[in-house]
Amino acid sequence: MRxxxxxxxxxxxxxxGVLTARDMEVVHSDPGLERMKIGAxxxxxxxxxxxxxxxxxxxxSWRQMYRSFGTKPGDYRPSAEALVRRALKTGGLPTINxxxxxxxxxxxxxxxxxxxxxxxxxxxxxxLRFSPGGEEFTPLGSDKTELTYVGEVVYADDxxxxxxxxxxxxxxxxxxxxETRNAVLFxxxxxxxxxxxxxxxxxxxxxxxxxxCGGEYSSGVAWVDENEVALSP
Numbered sequence: 001m002r003x004x005x006x007x008x009x010x011x012x013x014x015x016x017g018v019l020t021a022r023d024m025e026v027v028h029s030d031p032g033l034e035r036m037k038i039g040a041x042x043x044x045x046x047x048x049x050x051x052x053x054x055x056x057x058x059x060x061s062w063r064q065m066y067r068s069f070g071t072k073p074g075d076y077r078p079s080a081e082a083l084v085r086r087a088l089k090t091g092g093l094p095t096i097n098x099x100x101x102x103x104x105x106x107x108x109x110x111x112x113x114x115x116x117x118x119x120x121x122x123x124x125x126x127x128l129r130f131s132p133g134g135e136e137f138t139p140l141g142s143d144k145t146e147l148t149y150v151g152e153v154v155y156a157d158d159x160x161x162x163x164x165x166x167x168x169x170x171x172x173x174x175x176x177x178x179e180t181r182n183a184v185l186f187x188x189x190x191x192x193x194x195x196x197x198x199x200x201x202x203x204x205x206x207x208x209x210x211x212x213c214g215g216e217y218s219s220g221v222a223w224v225d226e227n228e229v230a231l232s233p
Contacts, residue, residue, distance in 0.1 A: 001122070001231040003184070006129040007153055008224040011065065015195045016128065016222040017187030017202035018229040020119070024215040026099045026178050033101055033212050037093045040105040044084050047111060053084050058111045061192035069130075069153050071165045079113040079167040079188075099176045102209040103185055110201040112193065113167040116185035117155075117174040119231065124158030126184065126231070128166075128222075137161040140170045155186075184231050185209070195221065 003018050053059055062078035077085070083104060087093055093104050099116065107114040117126070133150035137160075148154060148161060155163040163170050167188050176183050185205060189198035198221060206217050220229035 001119070002125045003186075003222060003229045003231055004125055004127045005222045005227045006127055008227055010068070011191055012224050013191035014065075014223070015189040015193070015198045016229075017189065017198045017205075017219070018222060018231070019185040019187075019202060019206055019209070019217060019219045020231045021099075021183045021185065021209065021213070022181075022216045024099065024181055024183060024209075024213040026097050026176065026180050026213055028097055028178060029095050029101070030098050030212050033098055033105070033208075034095070036208065037101060037105045037108075040109040041087050041092055043109045044087065044111060048084070048088075053081055053088070056111055058190065058193055058197075059084075061190040062113065062188075065190050066165065069151055069166075070149065071152070071168070076165050076168045079115065080107055080111050083107055084111060097176065097178050098212045099180065099183060099209060102212055103205060106201060106205045106208060110197065110204065112198065112201050113188040114185065114201075114205065115163060115167055115170055115188075116176050116183050117162055117170070118176050118180045119182040119184055120180070121174045122157045122162075122184075123160075126155060126157050126162065128153065128155055130154075131156075131161070135161050137164055138172050139164075140172045140175055142172065195223065 063073035066073040103114040131148040135148040153166040
């Protein structure tokens with residue numbers, strides 16, 4: 001099983017961090033992780049510095065990339081922007097499960113989009129590619145089917161669209177739950193964000209999720225000169 005990026009011809013400066021997890025134990029919550037989530041919000045507040053989240057260069061870079069493939073970022077916010085805006089408004093992150101909470105905390109702390117899929121529900125390879133349009137997608141938490149538009153950037157396996165608009169919304173079928181044992185997590189570093197920031201976030205993610213979910217891990221970074229990462233332990 002591989003992760004293959006097919007959009008680097010347009011997005012030369014993007015870097016995608018990849019973390020594969022095997023034999024995890026995901027539970028609903030952990031008191032230590034709840035404290036980490038509070039610290040992540042404080043870190044985000046410090047980085048934003050009282051300004052609108054859209055003025056932070058990482059988020060601004062993602063908004064520009066959304067525009068480049070035909071998505072209005074005011075209507076469909078990049079996931080890191082949506083996460084930080086919601087956290088600042090509500091005063092914290094929601095509790096979903098220890099795996100999702102861990103990557104949300106790291107995303108908030110670094111202001112870089114993150115997401116993940118249950119590997120046992122993935123068919124074939126995972127690709128980050130342009131959609132030809134008209135591909136069916138069932139959003140997380142919904143039973144209504146949507147259709148992709150031409151040129152939209154999507155995560156997809158051999159059978160379905162996994163995430164629309166690069167990192168706007170995941171599908172329901174491959175979500176990470178308390179039953180998940182094997183997963184792959186992605187850190188979407190936009191153009192304008194140095195690779196070192198993605199690598200730092202990747203190390204942070206592996207440390208945190210290993211602490212609260214256990215298991216075995218392997219990682220890599222896909223970029224223009226190396227567009228594939230093996231999804232192995």
